[in-house]
Amino acid sequence: MARYRSYLRGLSICVTVLLMASGLVMIGVGFSSIDGNTPVAKLFEQLSSSDGLLVLQVFGPITVILSVLGVCAASLDLKQLLLLFSALILVEFVALMVVASPLVQVQAQMDGAVDEVFLNVTPLYRTDRYIQGELNKLQASDSCCGLRSFEDWEDRLPVSCFCTPPASDQQVSSQSGNSSSDGSCVMVDSERRPPTSLWVHSEPCGPILKSYLSFPIKLRIGIISAVATITMAAIVLCLTLGLEEYWKKPQVETTVDDFNRVKYQPKPSLT
Template structure:
């Protein structure tokens, strides 16, 4: 029993330390500028997920503070403090689930909202020069053209959309397509057939998916910490009392709890 109890205490400390580490991760991600690294970020100002950042910024420090309390309670084997920690971390768990639920809704609604943004900024040659510049960078780096297709540029295709004409035996496997254009470059023109829209969606959804993943990890560790600390805190109710055996005059063995020293 003593060995099992020692193992349970060690496991409780480890889980609570992991919970503390996850709280530090929440703080780090919450105060980072992941959203600012999204290509063509100006397009997505209306889809900002600042609530997710506030969630991590708020619950991160709380998680760290409560985790320190839990580590101290488990290491010092303080029953009352273990129960207090379990109650406080359970309240935080419920609040975290309530506040984080809108993130899942944002993730589900994002594709439709992004498609609407794409529709509002086409044709691309009429949009702001800043957006055109950022999109050109993406088209150069990821070999794509336009948001939904190269036709988003109408007949004003930028140089970043052009690609090297494929060899005759590679036409079927090529990511380039031949188009007609009124540009000064003589036809035929070959442009990237892949749109940049799916790439932008993946960039945009990454911060939200990251925050949902962090919240899920914290929730899992919180549930484990609650279960372990409650087990230690309520040890007196589940621990079997020591017994002693006696033999009467008829050689019958009797088992009864040892008398308490107190």
């Protein structure tokens, strides 16, 4: 029993330390500027860029403070403090779930909001110079063209959209809709660019931008989910230690009286 209790106590300390580390991660992510690194960030000014940040900024320090309390309680084996820590961390867990639940809805609505932004900025050659410059960088680095397709540029395709197909594909006759053998390039309608046809990247940049934009929210949801799991483990372990006197079976000793009757009674406590 002593070995089991020692193991449970050590596990409680490890889990509360892990919870403290999770709180520090929440603080770090909460005060970092991940959203500012989103390509063509100016496109998404109308979308909320602070979803989940306030949750991490508020609950991160609270988690660290409560974790310090939990580590002290488990290390010193103070049952009243363990019960207090369990109650406080349970309240934080419920509040975290209530406040963070809208993040899932934001993630679900993100694609529709981004598609609406894409629609509002096309044709791309008419949009802001800064957005054009950032989009050109993305097209050159990720081999894509336009937001939904190369047609977003209409007949003013930038150089960053041009693609070099395999040598064997360059011998194909100029026909509208031809694509390279590997599918990475597509031939622009020759009527748009007479007398020669141009090859452009077949993949749109929209899905790439969506992944960049949704990453911060997915990261925050992942961190909150991990913290919630560790919190539940800490609550169970600390409650088990705090309520030990209620679930631990007392040691029993047997005695035989003068009439050869066996009596069972708890051993006297050393304390």
